[in-house]
Amino acid sequence: MAEWLMALVLKTRVRFTRTRGSNPLPTAKMIKIIPFISSSFSSNVYLVKAKKITLIDVGVEPENLLENLKKEIALEKLALIILTHSHPDHTLALPSLLKVTKSKVAIHKQELKSLSIPKIKPDILLKGGERLNLGDFSLEVIHTPGHTPGSICLYQDGILFSGDTIFAGGNIGRTDLGGNNKDLGSSIKKLTHLNIEIVYPGHGEPIQKNAKEEILSSLQLAKECLKT
Numbered sequence: 613m614a615e616w617l618m619a620l621v622l623k624t625r626v627r628f629t630r631t632r633g634s635n636p637l638p639t640a641k642m643i644k645i646i647p648f649i650s651s652s653f654s655s656n657v658y659l660v661k662a663k664k665i666t667l668i669d670v671g672v673e674p675e676n677l678l679e680n681l682k683k684e685i686a687l688e689k690l691a692l693i694i695l696t697h698s699h700p701d702h703t704l705a706l707p708s709l710l711k712v713t714k715s716k717v718a719i720h721k722q723e724l725k726s727l728s729i730p731k732i733k734p735d736i737l738l739k740g741g742e743r744l745n746l747g748d749f750s751l752e753v754i755h756t757p758g759h760t761p762g763s764i765c766l767y768q769d770g771i772l773f774s775g776d777t778i779f780a781g782g783n784i785g786r787t788d789l790g791g792n793n794k795d796l797g798s799s800i801k802k803l804t805h806l807n808i809e810i811v812y813p814g815h816g817e818p819i820q821k822n823a824k825e826e827i828l829s830s831l832q833l834a835k836e837c838l839k840t
């Protein structure tokens with residue numbers, strides 16, 4: 613991890629806040645998705661309350677996250693943690709979470725090398741294209757390299773968990789921490805073919821309106837980055 617990044621991680625006091633209201637989109641099965649939006653450098657964390665209770669990313673600091681999680685679920689019921697990529701701001705809290713849950717961990721196989729958490733061995737290595745069965749819900753894994761080689765997005769019923777591939781406001785993930793601009797452009801293009809109504813990104817607020825237009829703006833920005 614870059615030194616400045618570590619410094620930022622250590623200095624930042626992490627606070628997750630619950631966003632107003634869950635279920636912003638009526639999914640087929642009304643699966644409850646609870647976003648914990650980080651106001652700091654840490655990543656957002658999403659709790660998917662399907663039969664198989666799932667977390668998407670874990671952020672940096674576990675205490676506040678565990679506190680919030682306990683209000684929603686019995687921790688031992690957490691079945692799966694899916695990491696959108698290996699960067700520390702999405703994964704550092706993992707060891708603490710695994711101490712208090714029996715959750716399995718899934719990550720794309722191309723992120724293994726850069727997942728620098730000692731003694732953590734993911735249970736499920738993803739390659740993209742598979743569907744993760746959460747009992748009464750499922751998530752399609754879309755391999756979206758660019759921010760990192762093994763970045764993934766997760767998709768179902770018009771909902772996209774985008775990791776650090778795209779953000780609100782037509783923004784895109786940086787590519788200078790192991791990524792690649794050309795791949796990022798191709799990955800965002802792939803996303804424009806999906807029917808997306810809401811985006812839950814790895815940082816910042818969710819996109820709940822005009823998702824299609826916002827993703828097209830991200831694509832435009834990625835293309836401009838390629839020119840420079």
Ligand SMILES: [Zn+2]
Pocket residue numbers: 697699759776
């Ligand atoms: Zn990242």
